[in-house]
Amino acid sequence: MAAAPIERPESSRTEAGRTEPKPANQRGAARLFAVQALYQLEIGGDDILSVVAEFEQHRLGKDIDGVSYRAADPAFFRSVVAGVVDEQRAIDPLVHTALVEDWPLKRVDATLRAILRCGTFELLRRADVPARVIISEYIDVARAFYEDDEPKLVNGVLDRIGRDVRPDELGGTAPRERP
Template identity: 75%
Template sequence: MTKTNDPTPGDRRTEVRPANQRGAARLAAVQALYQLELGGGDIVSVVSEFEAFRLGKELDGVEYRQADAAWFRDIVAGVVGEQRTIDPLVHTALVEDWPLKRVDATLRAILRCGTYELLRRPDVPGKVIITEYIDVARAFFTDDEPKLVNGVLDRLAHEIRPDEFPAEAAR
């Protein structure tokens, strides 16, 4: 697995589809959840820091895209608030010998965000959610991680949204 040393997308950004404001919010939510998990701190401080210094701003030479702040807050708060529901779902969608706790922290944040949206954002088509988080994974990883995100979120989408993902379409 090849990943940048921090949860800031690297030079590969030019290969990734340009993010809209919700896409930028998703990317920032993954970064904020990574920061919460590894750096500690509380959700209010981390969200406030992102809104004040990152969303649509430049920080340490990195220019962050303008993001839908409400969408960002919803994802971060939703993942933190529903992690006890989200983590078992993600864990069961992973390969049997690869528990969630062994997954890279950035990848874990991506899977948690995608699962949250599949669960709580019925206003967004599941295929859109999956595609957006594959793009987020491509911003951070150069190997097979985007395929893993696709596989895990697709399995969960079939389970969580059976009307959108009929059983006969399941792999």
């Protein structure tokens, strides 16, 4: 299992002059990989341990068959994947309530569900990360998969959830009731 990267303040240059990905970039990559892993868990029916191990051994920062995968913070990746799996029963009702009334969570495609679940998990459990950063990062993840309105949907849903679960940070509003 790979060790977590050493976080360097501001500078991302090593003594040898190489440029290393900044920790924030490694977290962004970890978020993207977490969404992919959760998609694989849902669609493939694999168990969490084998999916996480496969990503860590074959994707995070690896070169496989000419494809270079971005370096990612493995501890952050594991935290998000395990957190979503462990707390899905608490996460899904929040996402369902934040979606428009005629679009239930079960109608949302698996990739978008994974994005919304990851973002919601972080809003609930990663108080060390500002809510606006979480929302922005998952909008970027959505843009990696979609070109149309899905990034806007991610923004709206995560903003609603953020206002409910972090009212001091985002300025809360009354939660919307769904039938």
